[in-house]
Amino acid sequence: MKKAYLLDLKNDHFEKVANFIYPFYEENPLDFLFIAPSGFYAKQVAEKIALKTNKTINRNAFMVINQYITELLKFYEPDAIILDRDFLKVYLEHEIIGLIESEKKDEEFSQYLNVISNSQKSVEYLLEIFEKKWEISRVQDEKVVSASEEYKILNDSISVDSHLYKLYNKLEKSLEDVLSTKFDMSIKYQRNYDPVSVYKWFYEIFPEILRNEGKKYLGKRVIISGFFDISPIINKTLKVLFELFEEVHFITWFEIQDRAFEPIRKIHNFLKDEGFVFDNWHTNGRLKEVYDDAQIYFVPMNNEITEIEYVSKDIKRKLINEDLSPDDFGIVVPNTSVARLVSDYLEEIKVPNRLKNDIPLAESQMVLILLQPIKTLVKGCEVEDLLAMVEGGYGGNTELTIDEI
Secondary structure (H helix, E strand, O other): OEEEEEEOOOOOHHHHHHHHHHHHHHHOHHHOOEEEOOHHHHHHHHHHHHHHHOOOOOHHHEEEHHHHHHHHHHHHOOOOEEOOHHHHHHHHHHHHHHHHHHOOOOHHHHHHHHHHHOOHHHHHHHHHHHHHHHHHHHHOOHHHHHOOHHHHHHHHHOOOOOHHHHHHHHHHHHHHHHOOOOOOOOOOOOOEEOHHHHHHHHHHOHHHHHHHOOOOOOEEEEEEEOOOOOOHHHHHHHHHHHOOEEEEEEEEEOEOOOHHHHHHHHHHHHHHHOOOEEOOOOEOOOHHHHOOOOOOOOOOOOOHHHHHHHHHHHHHHHHHHOOOOHHHOOOOOOOHHHHHHHHHHHHHOOOOOOOOOOOOHHHOHHHHHHHHHHHHHHHOOOHHHHHHHHHOOOOOOOOOOOOOO
16 A cells, blocks of 8 residues: 655644644554654654653664665665765865876876865865765666756766766776775675675665565555656665555645746656545645745746855845844755755855854764863873863853863
8 A cells, every 4th residue: 555645844844744644643653654864854754653652662674765775775685884975085086186186197187086075065065076976876777866857967967078977987997996896795794784785785685585584575654755856866766665564654745836946846747656645635725825825026047056146145235234143044945966066055145154064063063072081081090181171161160272271
């Protein structure tokens, strides 16, 4: 059974999701699975359920999709090594530096590499492009790639004669060597997996593992919610996941007649193609009708760059002329690529800003300060840790600088 449920795009979204799944959870908390696209989304729903039960909940029942697939892989291949995004970033930086030396004969290409290696933002952009291009090459399904406008545009926009394309090919070959197997699964033990090949293992290898165990299903029921956009690799993963449970409940939003919400329509089409029955089908009106209690203005733009400049300058104008601070503004964009472009332009026009989740929690200055006493205690009060505690304010206020101390 596959059923899709549509919710309004309102502030009470998490409450409605929790109300829907609560009877399923109460039926059997240990045989319940809720899958979301992000940790934030899963946490919000889990906390709503915890309030309803008024007792400790089974946190393992609320999982992010990549976490769920990775844990399955680790269960069946405990010796596997998972290379995460942080590894990929460091790896790309290292490889680019190495290519500068090895590609010296191609002066133009070497200079291009040198420029990239000296810019942290360029490396971030490259990592994002590499991840998407790498995903496209692993999926090897033109129809699935074409279903995602963002991935299709990226794939079509990189010229085979460009330095970027040349760099990608070199990085791709190098990474395949690191992963030991070029995804032919010829190595039986201690395989290396990157985030994309973890998903590929799930939809290509895992169904056969399950059949060999004499099983048809992973469980009775799975509830999936929170997906606003479906990348090619998630598309392939969900198709297999749908077949591994007796019941699949997919919660999404009503379609809104606005280009910003085009991904919702694509999710609806995806679910229809997979045989889902819609529980409450209808199409919402235009955005102004959906948010009838909010002030919404539409400003036609020729292209994305013009749009970014207009929004950024309008924010700066309001900061100067009105009693507002940067914290009063929120900018919602379709993907991280656009978010970085907005952030870069705001920096260029001297408007303070930050990207959501741009700093990992473990690297947050505030978290490091809060953990410093524990670190100092564990390490045995080394000089640098004691100085860090003083600098963090644990020694009280002082007019002395760290150098003077």
